[in-house]
Amino acid sequence: NAGVTQTPKFRILKIGQSMTLQCAQDMNHNYMYWYRQDPGMGLKLIYYSVGAGITDKGEVPNGYNVSRSTTEDFPLRLELAAPSQTSVYFCASRTSGLQGTQYFGPGTRLLVL
Amino acid sequence: TQLLEQSPQFLSIQEGENLTVYCNSSSVFSSLQWYRQEPGEGPVLLVTVVTGGEVKKLKRLTFQFGDARKDSSLHITAAQPGDTGLYLCAGAPGGGSNYKLTFGKGTLLTVNP
Numbered sequence: 001n002a003g004v005t006q007t008p009k010f011r012i013l014k015i016g017q018s019m020t021l022q023c024a025q026d027m028n029h030n031y032m033y034w035y036r037q038d039p040g041m042g043l044k045l046i047y048y049s050v051g052a053g054i055t056d057k058g059e060v061p062n063g064y065n066v067s068r069s070t071t072e073d074f075p076l077r078l079e080l081a082a083p084s085q086t087s088v089y090f091c092a093s094r095t096s097g098l099q100g101t102q103y104f105g106p107g108t109r110l111l112v113l
Numbered sequence: 114t115q116l117l118e119q120s121p122q123f124l125s126i127q128e129g130e131n132l133t134v135y136c137n138s139s140s141v142f143s144s145l146q147w148y149r150q151e152p153g154e155g156p157v158l159l160v161t162v163v164t165g166g167e168v169k170k171l172k173r174l175t176f177q178f179g180d181a182r183k184d185s186s187l188h189i190t191a192a193q194p195g196d197t198g199l200y201l202c203a204g205a206p207g208g209g210s211n212y213k214l215t216f217g218k219g220t221l222l223t224v225n226p
Contacts, residue, residue, distance in 0.1 A: 004155075031212050040122070042201065042218035043156070050212065058213075090155050098211050099144050099163060104155025 023091030136202035143207030
């Protein structure tokens with residue numbers, strides 16, 4: 001199994017540009033998540049999904065959108081990039097059960113100039 | 114909003130020393146997880162503690178969940194350079210929302226040879 005994969009690994013955007021961060025998992029997990037990690041700030045939940053067709057906002061959803069058309073894929077869309085969105089973005093999927101394990105992808109480093 | 118405070122934020126020690134990092138909250142969690150994150154990678158789960166007072170050992174790492182399930186500690190014995198990384202604690206709120214974790218800001222550990 002490849003686990004959780006993310007593309008691209010690194011991207012530079014200009015203010016106002018749009019892009020989609022791709023995330024895929026091959027473990028058949030229903031739960032998937034998008035986090036952002038800023039220096040010294042831990043992980044902040046952007047959006048999450050409990051299954052195909054179901055998504056919900058996390059702690060910091062403004063400026064982002066998601067979709068979940070399949071169990072495997074959970075893309076994150078930035079519509080109008082702003083410098084405040086400069087961060088490292090992690091996608092994760094989770095096993096079922098009360099104490100499920102979250103598996104993280106390698107991250108996408110985004111720089112907005 | 115449930116918050117997790119981790120201390121210390123930074124820790125630099127010599128190989129062979131012992132250390133303890135802490136994860137504290139005013140809220141009760143149904144379970145607490147510890148992750149380790151190495152530079153350029155996503156977090157990887159180390160352990161999940163569920164019962165108040167529970168102690169789990171993973172080789173030289175000892176994890177404890179507080180009796181009231183509001184705090185946790187990670188103790189490393191005879192630290193090695195390979196233990197270097199960002200240690201994150203994450204709490205599950207319980208009820209129907211166990212799939213949504215709250216992350217602390219992390220403790221950045223450097224073990225010098």
